[in-house]
Amino acid sequence: MKAVEVIDKLKCRFPNEPEYIQAVEEVLSTIEDVYNEHPEFERYNLIERLCIPDRVFTFRVSWVDDKGNVQNNMGYRVQHNNAIGPYKGGIRFHSSVNLSILKFLAFEQTFKNSLTTLAMGGGKGGSDFSPRGKSDMEVMRFCQAFITELWRHIGPDTDVPAGDIGVGGREVGYMYGMYKKMAREFTGTFTGKGLDFGGSLVRPEATGYGNVYFLLNMLATKGIDIKDKKVAISGSGNVATYTAKKLLELGAKVVSMSDSNGSIYVPEGINQEQLDYIFKLKNIYRGRIKEFAEEYDCQYFEGERPWQHAVCDIAMPSATQNELDGDDARALLANGCFAVSEGANMPSTPEAIKEFLTAKILYAPGKAANAGGVSVSGLEMAQNSQKLNWSAEEVDAKLKGIMAEIHKQCTIYGTEEDGFINYVKGANVAGFMKVARAMMAQGII
Numbered sequence: 001m002k003a004v005e006v007i008d009k010l011k012c013r014f015p016n017e018p019e020y021i022q023a024v025e026e027v028l029s030t031i032e033d034v035y036n037e038h039p040e041f042e043r044y045n046l047i048e049r050l051c052i053p054d055r056v057f058t059f060r061v062s063w064v065d066d067k068g069n070v071q072n073n074m075g076y077r078v079q080h081n082n083a084i085g086p087y088k089g090g091i092r093f094h095s096s097v098n099l100s101i102l103k104f105l106a107f108e109q110t111f112k113n114s115l116t117t118l119a120m121g122g123g124k125g126g127s128d129f130s131p132r133g134k135s136d137m138e139v140m141r142f143c144q145a146f147i148t149e150l151w152r153h154i155g156p157d158t159d160v161p162a163g164d165i166g167v168g169g170r171e172v173g174y175m176y177g178m179y180k181k182m183a184r185e186f187t188g189t190f191t192g193k194g195l196d197f198g199g200s201l202v203r204p205e206a207t208g209y210g211n212v213y214f215l216l217n218m219l220a221t222k223g224i225d226i227k228d229k230k231v232a233i234s235g236s237g238n239v240a241t242y243t244a245k246k247l248l249e250l251g252a253k254v255v256s257m258s259d260s261n262g263s264i265y266v267p268e269g270i271n272q273e274q275l276d277y278i279f280k281l282k283n284i285y286r287g288r289i290k291e292f293a294e295e296y297d298c299q300y301f302e303g304e305r306p307w308q309h310a311v312c313d314i315a316m317p318s319a320t321q322n323e324l325d326g327d328d329a330r331a332l333l334a335n336g337c338f339a340v341s342e343g344a345n346m347p348s349t350p351e352a353i354k355e356f357l358t359a360k361i362l363y364a365p366g367k368a369a370n371a372g373g374v375s376v377s378g379l380e381m382a383q384n385s386q387k388l389n390w391s392a393e394e395v396d397a398k399l400k401g402i403m404a405e406i407h408k409q410c411t412i413y414g415t416e417e418d419g420f421i422n423y424v425k426g427a428n429v430a431g432f433m434k435v436a437r438a439m440m441a442q443g444i445i
């Protein structure tokens with residue numbers, strides 16, 4: 001396999017899907033050598049079968065807003081690969097959602113889920129519907145309309161959706177309710193459910209906590225303590241807020257958070273009361289991060305991300321894809337940043353990744369660092385199958401164990417001659433090998 005040739009062919013076939021091509025390019029460039037050590041992979045044209053999703057569902061979602069107007073959105077589900085388990089991955093509701101973004105996310109999810117050690121294939125879905133500014137009833141009607149189309153394609157052993165940007169506990173609850181009604185069954189077809197109806201303890205916290213656990217594993221390779229380290233986080237949603245919560249617990253200083261309108265900068269680090277305010281602001285009042293700056297009289301950078309102005313030791317991008325570019329990476333490095341651990345999926349552009357790898361800092365790609373969320377989703381599926389609930393301590397201990405195992409796999413496949421751990425290569429090769437072995441064993445299907 002020549003990675004450039006595969007990519008060129010994909011570009012011709014899918015000319016309007018830049019994020020999908022970007023994600024595939026990143027993986028293929030790092031697995032090319034390992035792939036070519038296995039001529040049997042090439043005989044089975046494994047690479048194309050792994051890059052192109054098994055199937056994609058596209059549908060119209062029609063719903064009625066509070067004024068009585070009929071609204072139409074697009075709905076999608078990408079079932080990418082189920083070689084090692086049922087399709088598994090979140091649902092994203094955001095105005096920017098399109099097929100390219102969901103195909104990149106489903107592709108990434110396949111490798112991420114492989115790394116988790118659990119039996120989950122990769123998928124992703126969503127809509128260009130934005131819950132922001134909508135009433136509860138509008139969100140409910142939209143979720144119900146979305147599921148009346150999607151329900152026939154999902155199931156506890158077929159495809160198990162969960163949350164992502166714009167989809168939290170409220171949206172999962174509404175979607176699960178409608179699914180249950182249509183399918184006439186109460187099974188673990190969604191994860192991230194409420195605790196009263198099959199949800200797992202620690203699932204809301206899992207992505208943020210898991211990212212901090214992964215970071216601790218990385219820091220341990222250099223004997224660095226997290227205490228008093230300055231951390232810049234982007235976003236102020238599910239992943240960002242629980243990342244901040246765990247960091248505060250461990251004595252680190254969270255100096256920045258953001259939303260799509262701008263970022264706050266608190267050089268001395270936000271305190272617990274201020275973090276509680278952000279939780280309420282984002283989850284109850286659904287307000288903007290600017291209101292934090294007004295409440296606590298701190299610096300606010302309208303329309304800017306944290307990377308250029310927040311002086312930090314560690315960066316944890318936790319908002320969205322391509323939110324940290326080459327200039328941002330150079331600014332972070334110039335300010336002394338020595339670790340980047342990605343909460344979001346593909347937040348760093350290829351140019352930024354190159355900067356981090358050239359500088360040989362600790363750099364963890366999302367598919368390794370943010371795998372804690374889907375891992376606890378896997379644990380939720382296991383609890384649902386057994387009709388049992390595990391304690392928070394039990395789930396948290398398993399999460400820590402899984403993140404340590406993912407870190408170990410990255411070091412096995414990513415350690416270079418001089419001892420530098422290339423986590424990008426490590427995660428891609430480890431994730432790929434398991435899926436590849438399973439696909440080979442199952443024949444051409």
Ligand code: NDP
Nearest residue numbers: 164165166207235236237238239259260319320344345373
């Ligand atoms: P939320 O919807 O809870 O929060 C998203 C945050 O990112 C908000 O602060 C939002 O700001 C900001 N954001 C979203 N889109 C943009 C944009 N285009 N530009 C700037 N800021 C933006 O989502 P999550 O916290 O769940 O997800 C964040 C990231 O983590 C995503 O990349 C997701 O794929 C990834 N992830 C999530 C997991 C999970 O379990 N939830 C698991 C693994 C990864 P605003 O409010 O202004 O829109």
Ligand code: 2IT
Nearest residue numbers: 089090162164373374377
């Ligand atoms: O990107 C992700 O891993 C998620 N949004 C979580 C997926 C899941 O199924 O829990």
